Amino acid sequence: MNRQIVQLFALTLVLFGVLIAFTSRWTVFEAASLEDNTLNRRGLIEQQQVPRGLILARDGDTVLAQSDPRGRGKQRTYVRSYPEGETFGHPVGYSYINIGEAGIERSRNDALTGDLNEFGTIFRELQSKEREGDDVVTTLDPAAQRQAMELLAGKSGSIVAVEPSTGRVRVMASTPSYDPNLVQDQRVFEALVEDTEQTPLFNRAVQTNYQPGSTFKVVTAAAALDTGKVTPDSIVDGSSPQTISGLPLANSGGVSYGPITFTTALTNSVNTVFAKLGEQVGTQTLVEYMERFGFYKDPQLDYPEDSMRASGVRNADQRLVTSGFDVGRVAIGQGGAEGQVQVTPLQMAQVAGAVANGGKLIRPRLTDRIVGQDGRVEEQIDPATQSQVMKPETAAELTEMMTDVVNEGTGTAAALSDVQVAGKTGTAEVRNETLNQVWFIGFAPVDDPQYAIAVTLEDQPIGTSGGANAAPLAAQVLQTLLGGG
Amino acid sequence: MSARTRELFGLIPVSLLVCAGFAAVLVAQSQQASDLTATYGAVFLGLCVFGHLFIRARLPDADPYLYPLAALLAAFGLVMIYRIDVELAREQAQWFVIGLVLFCATIYLLPDHHVLERYRYTIAAVGIALLMLPRFPVIGEQVNGAFLAVKVGPIQFQPAEFAKLAIIVFLASYLRDTRDVLVRSRLKPLTPTAQALLYGIPALFFLLLVLALGLAPVAAVLLGVFTLSAVSLVRERPSLKHFGPLLLIWGLAMLMLIVIRDLGSSLMFFGAFLALVYVATARLSIVGVGATLFLGGAAYLGTTVSHVQSRFDTWLDPFDPELYEATGGSFQIAQSLFAQADGGLFGQGFGQALLELPGGGTILPAAHTDLIYAVITDELGLFGAAGLILVYLLFVARGFKTALVASDGFSKLLATGLTAVFALQVFVIVGGVTKVIPLTGVTLPFVSYGGSSILANMVLLALLLIVSDHARRDRDRAGPGGLV
Numbered sequence: 001m002n003r004q005i006v007q008l009f010a011l012t013l014v015l016f017g018v019l020i021a022f023t024s025r026w027t028v029f030e031a032a033s034l035e036d037n038t039l040n041r042r043g044l045i046e047q048q049q050v051p052r053g054l055i056l057a058r059d060g061d062t063v064l065a066q067s068d069p070r071g072r073g074k075q076r077t078y079v080r081s082y083p084e085g086e087t088f089g090h091p092v093g094y095s096y097i098n099i100g101e102a103g104i105e106r107s108r109n110d111a112l113t114g115d116l117n118e119f120g121t122i123f124r125e126l127q128s129k130e131r132e133g134d135d136v137v138t139t140l141d142p143a144a145q146r147q148a149m150e151l152l153a154g155k156s157g158s159i160v161a162v163e164p165s166t167g168r169v170r171v172m173a174s175t176p177s178y179d180p181n182l183v184q185d186q187r188v189f190e191a192l193v194e195d196t197e198q199t200p201l202f203n204r205a206v207q208t209n210y211q212p213g214s215t216f217k218v219v220t221a222a223a224a225l226d227t228g229k230v231t232p233d234s235i236v237d238g239s240s241p242q243t244i245s246g247l248p249l250a251n252s253g254g255v256s257y258g259p260i261t262f263t264t265a266l267t268n269s270v271n272t273v274f275a276k277l278g279e280q281v282g283t284q285t286l287v288e289y290m291e292r293f294g295f296y297k298d299p300q301l302d303y304p305e306d307s308m309r310a311s312g313v314r315n316a317d318q319r320l321v322t323s324g325f326d327v328g329r330v331a332i333g334q335g336g337a338e339g340q341v342q343v344t345p346l347q348m349a350q351v352a353g354a355v356a357n358g359g360k361l362i363r364p365r366l367t368d369r370i371v372g373q374d375g376r377v378e379e380q381i382d383p384a385t386q387s388q389v390m391k392p393e394t395a396a397e398l399t400e401m402m403t404d405v406v407n408e409g410t411g412t413a414a415a416l417s418d419v420q421v422a423g424k425t426g427t428a429e430v431r432n433e434t435l436n437q438v439w440f441i442g443f444a445p446v447d448d449p450q451y452a453i454a455v456t457l458e459d460q461p462i463g464t465s466g467g468a469n470a471a472p473l474a475a476q477v478l479q480t481l482l483g484g485g
Numbered sequence: 486m487s488a489r490t491r492e493l494f495g496l497i498p499v500s501l502l503v504c505a506g507f508a509a510v511l512v513a514q515s516q517q518a519s520d521l522t523a524t525y526g527a528v529f530l531g532l533c534v535f536g537h538l539f540i541r542a543r544l545p546d547a548d549p550y551l552y553p554l555a556a557l558l559a560a561f562g563l564v565m566i567y568r569i570d571v572e573l574a575r576e577q578a579q580w581f582v583i584g585l586v587l588f589c590a591t592i593y594l595l596p597d598h599h600v601l602e603r604y605r606y607t608i609a610a611v612g613i614a615l616l617m618l619p620r621f622p623v624i625g626e627q628v629n630g631a632f633l634a635v636k637v638g639p640i641q642f643q644p645a646e647f648a649k650l651a652i653i654v655f656l657a658s659y660l661r662d663t664r665d666v667l668v669r670s671r672l673k674p675l676t677p678t679a680q681a682l683l684y685g686i687p688a689l690f691f692l693l694l695v696l697a698l699g700l701a702p703v704a705a706v707l708l709g710v711f712t713l714s715a716v717s718l719v720r721e722r723p724s725l726k727h728f729g730p731l732l733l734i735w736g737l738a739m740l741m742l743i744v745i746r747d748l749g750s751s752l753m754f755f756g757a758f759l760a761l762v763y764v765a766t767a768r769l770s771i772v773g774v775g776a777t778l779f780l781g782g783a784a785y786l787g788t789t790v791s792h793v794q795s796r797f798d799t800w801l802d803p804f805d806p807e808l809y810e811a812t813g814g815s816f817q818i819a820q821s822l823f824a825q826a827d828g829g830l831f832g833q834g835f836g837q838a839l840l841e842l843p844g845g846g847t848i849l850p851a852a853h854t855d856l857i858y859a860v861i862t863d864e865l866g867l868f869g870a871a872g873l874i875l876v877y878l879l880f881v882a883r884g885f886k887t888a889l890v891a892s893d894g895f896s897k898l899l900a901t902g903l904t905a906v907f908a909l910q911v912f913v914i915v916g917g918v919t920k921v922i923p924l925t926g927v928t929l930p931f932v933s934y935g936g937s938s939i940l941a942n943m944v945l946l947a948l949l950l951i952v953s954d955h956a957r958r959d960r961d962r963a964g965p966g967g968l969v
Binding site: 001002003004005006008009012013015016018019020022023024025026027028030031034035037039040042045046 | 760763764765767804806809819822823824825826827828829830839848862866867870871874877878881882885888889894897898901905908911912915916919920921
């Protein structure tokens with residue numbers, strides 16, 4: 001009988017091994033998918049019982065999101081409230097048990113809930129510390145953000161301002177917006193979701209497929225200058241119309257400039273010059289420079305990935321394409337069914353920022369630091385270079401040219417009395433040329449750039465322009481950011 | 486070092502665990518460890534030492550590891566239940582005291598387990614009666630569709646826990662007597678023609694049946710194994726007369742499925758039965774026939790009895806929204822898996838698992854009984870859970886060791902049966918909680934909350950120790966060179 005008993009023990013070993021194997025399956029190998037299961041509400045319930053950290057503005061003082069206790073004792077839960085309401089609606093987002101999370105609330109969820117890795121949990125256990133969320137100090141400037149939202153009130157559009165040397169996003173305004181305090185009401189939330197006309201839940205700063213118009217000429221100019229195709233003083237042919245890809249292309253208002261310097265061509269936003277230049281630079285090089293500027297991938301922002309959209313040339317199916325399009329028209333921010341430049345305001349602010357920062361593109365970010373409840377800085381986010389877009393000399397040349405745009409060209413409305421501003425305007429005809437998308441991108445001060453900005457407004461009537469309608473808004477926000485609004 | 490001294494030293498880690506565990510839970514719940522911790526630990530240790538002294542006096546040669554391992558499991562269970570509900574832990578502690586009394590009484594009243602052989606039919610009758618008890622009107626109680634409990638006044642009790650002991654004792658005793666006559670050992674080799682006919686005809690029959698009925702692969706394999714085992718068994722020319730009681734047991738297991746409607750406990754009983762038959766006869770053919778008949782029966786019932794069927798469905802697809810919402814649906818198993826996922830590698834720590842919803846209500850149904858393993862995994866992680874399984878494995882190893890050392894057939898079979906049923910119970914509940922098999926309401930021995938379970942398992946432990954005491958004394962008397 002002993003042999004059978006030993007065999008029976010071997011069988012027990014196998015069966016118990018199966019038990020351990022299945023336990024590891026649920027605890028380790030399939031844990032992530034179980035945690036993501038929609039039936040699994042544990043994460044949300046646990047989060048409700050832990051006070052989330054504060055979300056603060058740049059000054060570390062202005063509260064953008066806080067947790068308010070409800071009930072007492074073991075039944076105590078916390079509910080989020082947003083003192084600034086609609087003003088910071090898009091960047092901050094919301095966090096409610098019934099509808100989930102959005103914005104910084106989502107991208108910094110782990111820090112806000114004090115979620116640690118396995119070892120961190122054990123460490124906290126050993127110190128017998130209560131689980132608590134950390135505070136997130138954002139890069140957002142409360143005064144400038146409020147002003148930007150006021151300037152956009154009643155319109156659809158976006159204003160984004162970044163610090164070129166650090167990537168800190170100082171303003172992320174998008175209208176129409178929503179009040180995150182109200183979306184915890186399921187009906188309000190659903191109404192917002194269903195509003196396809198205004199799309200208030202849509203963050204226009206990072207999610208749009210706007211046509212950049214002539215602001216894209218900055219990208220073309222950077223590629224052309226940096227590859228030595230042209231210098232600021234090169235004489236170029238500004239006559240109109242010219243044949244681009246077999247079709248005639250005219251300048252704005254049909255103005256024919258004749259032989260002019262390249263600087264003058266940017267100052268007056270001469271389409272024919274930049275379209276020809278685009279053809280000279282070629283598709284491959286232009287795409288390469290676009291990629292260096294950050295096009296063709298999601299913004300490298302600490303913001304939920306599925307709430308961002310990559311800028312780039314997209315075909316009629318909204319797919320990103322890197323060849324086969326009309327490079328001449330793309331070079332002036334246009335295109336056709338086989339490829340049209342589509343951008344987000346953040347991307348265009350980054351284009352201005354790269355020029356301002358000596359050609360070096362810094363990764364954008366909304367979080368400055370994460371601070372524990374004891375006041376200790378848990379994590380300081382340092383500037384990270386995304387790419388060297390162009391040579392510093394090229395950036396300097398382009399800065400000078402963009403300064404001329406503000407001083408004597410299309411962008412004079414962006415000028416400030418005591419600070420030199422550089423920039424570029426854009427006016428894209430949309431909806432079968434019945435409406436305009438107006439743009440201004442730029443930075444200031446020119447000699448020591450502190451802020452880069454992109455301003456855009458949707459669906460403005462014919463007769464509007466980036467210079468007249470977007471540039472003044474940029475001037476006001478820059479003034480506020482630079483102090484003494 | 487004598488066996489008893491080793492046993493005493495084995496209790497030290499147990500007492501440490503109790504103190505540490507209570508301290509951890511108290512700290513987690515009230516942010517401070519009170520003197521209560523030490524008190525609880527001391528009382529528990531005192532009871533353990535009392536049990537130890539009793540063993541020292543009555544069973545000086547018994548296995549030194551079984552008792553501390555059981556105490557370890559009990560201590561662990563007590564801490565977990567304390568963490569889930571302080572009141573339940575108090576009741577559980579009372580049950581342990583009663584269990585210890587029953588444990589001592591068993592050892593005191595039964596100096597020699599061979600006495601049990603004399604009463605085997607009485608014991609079998611009592612076992613069957615116990616199993617049927619929950620189906621009787623008035624006292625019977627249906628829990629989640631299964632008839633497992635009896636309620637007399639305020640006391641609810643699970644007769645199946647005791648029935649398993651009775652059935653094992655009966656089987657061990659019966660099989661010891663009949664194992665030599667159940668099958669004939671020396672067989673004349675068959676002529677090639679006879680052999681071909683013997684295997685050929687059933688094989689042909691099997692093929693025809695598979696083709697004619699268009700059986701699913703699982704069913705075909707089941708039928709194939711059955712045919713092969715049955716042929717081998719017939720070739721052994723078993724004694725039908727002696728098989729009668731065994732067939733009765735098979736019928737009983739099937740009946741249990743119908744009457745009690747609990748897949749887990751019938752699997753436990755029938756598994757132990759097959760294990761014993763195999764150890765007694767060394768015939769895989771019997772196991773093959775038995776197992777296929779059981780699985781066939783279970784599959785049939787699984788598709789006809791709605792309660793068993795829903796258990797099957799929830800097992801196969803616990804995340805189906807419809808099953809999840811249904812009463813008695815997959816909510817429990819799904820939550821069990823979610824709780825385990827929360828635990829991860831190291832767990833969330835004692836007292837940290839989420840058991841209650843903020844607005845009241847429970848997120849983990851039957852956390853203190855069926856799902857206690859999920860709570861353990863949640864709080865102590867994969868390592869803690871694997872450690873627990875390891876303790877069970879050590880206990881089972883000592884049980885089988887006892888069977889190996891024992892010199893007579895009854896002792897061997899009794900120790901094997903008790904150990905096998907114990908191991909199967911662990912497998913059935915942990916397997917259910919981890920979705921290896923459908924989840925059924927069986928307790929985790931020594932750990933789950935439940936008076937009947939503790940009492941029955943204390944008796945099981947006492948019986949194992951009695952067998953062990955005799956076996957080791959006989960071995961030592963026989964001198965060195967015996968079995969290890």
